[in-house]
Amino acid sequence: MVDNNSYMNLPKIHSITKKILVALLGAFLSIFLLLHASANLCILRQDGGAWYNAFCDFMGTNYIVKIFELVLLGALLLHIALSLWLAITNRLARPKGYHKPQRSKTHTGSKLQIWTGILLLAGLIAHFTDFYFVKLGLVDGNLNFYEQAHEKFQIPHIAICYLVFFVVVWFHMRHGFAAIFQTFGLYNYKYGKAIEIIGVIYATVVCLMFTAVVVGVYFGL
Numbered sequence: 632m633v634d635n636n637s638y639m640n641l642p643k644i645h646s647i648t649k650k651i652l653v654a655l656l657g658a659f660l661s662i663f664l665l666l667h668a669s670a671n672l673c674i675l676r677q678d679g680g681a682w683y684n685a686f687c688d689f690m691g692t693n694y695i696v697k698i699f700e701l702v703l704l705g706a707l708l709l710h711i712a713l714s715l716w717l718a719i720t721n722r723l724a725r726p727k728g729y730h731k732p733q734r735s736k737t738h739t740g741s742k743l744q745i746w747t748g749i750l751l752l753a754g755l756i757a758h759f760t761d762f763y764f765v766k767l768g769l770v771d772g773n774l775n776f777y778e779q780a781h782e783k784f785q786i787p788h789i790a791i792c793y794l795v796f797f798v799v800v801w802f803h804m805r806h807g808f809a810a811i812f813q814t815f816g817l818y819n820y821k822y823g824k825a826i827e828i829i830g831v832i833y834a835t836v837v838c839l840m841f842t843a844v845v846v847g848v849y850f851g852l
């Protein structure tokens with residue numbers, strides 16, 4: 632098999648290795664998102680932020696959590712870098728495109744994945760500006776994240792942008808879920824449909840949890 636890297640002066644990592652790494656990192660990030668969405672539901676408790684702020688304090692001070700945060704950000708950066716690298720080298724490997732356009736679902740989904748990924752990255756930068764960069768002291772903001780969430784999500788255009796962000800996250804996760812199984816050769820006629828359905832359920836549950844927080848805060852629930 633021709634290694635796509637031969638088209639560029641990049642270190643030689645076989646495209647299959649990159650695909651496997653992207654899939655494993657994607658699985659890890661999907662698990663984080665479920666945990667992140669669950670923790671954020673505490674914002675909806677009518678306790679003046681006692682639970683959520685206690686959770687954020689724990690996240691900000693515990694050393695094991697701090698190491699996890701570094702691993703998480705490393706995983707996120709590597710997932711993005713390898714996905715972009717794969718997309719670029721795949722494109723360079725067939726500069727004229729295929730003679731016959733492929734119409735398979737997988738092909739369309741994979742092409743869409745890089746674009747939803749780029750949109751997701753833009754959304755993440757905005758999201759980090761609202762919270763994470765405040766914690767790092769890179770931008771001004773309220774370090775009480777319960778209050779910060781209320782200040783942000785009660786502004787209509789910000790709430791709407793977050794809802795659009797969650798739709799993008801949904802598309803990316805839904806396709807990513809099936810793609811992970813495909814990379815490991817587990818997506819076949821027998822289990823393909825089940826994998827698709829579980830992927831849709833997983834992405835929907837996670838995104839509905841995020842949505843509940845923004846909608847709940849917006850309507851003062």
Ligand code: HEM
Pocket residue numbers: 664667671687690691700703707755758762763766776780797800840841842844845
């Ligand atoms: C209702 C929606 C959301 C809320 C209220 C929220 C809240 C937060 C807060 C408060 C932080 C800073 C935590 C800290 O460092 O102490 C954070 C960080 C982060 N968020 Fe979100 N988030 C939401 C949705 C999302 C979504 C949809 C994604 C990804 C697609 C995401 C990815 C991240 C990442 C990667 C971090 C940095 C790692 C971390 O500090 O844990 N968040 N978020």
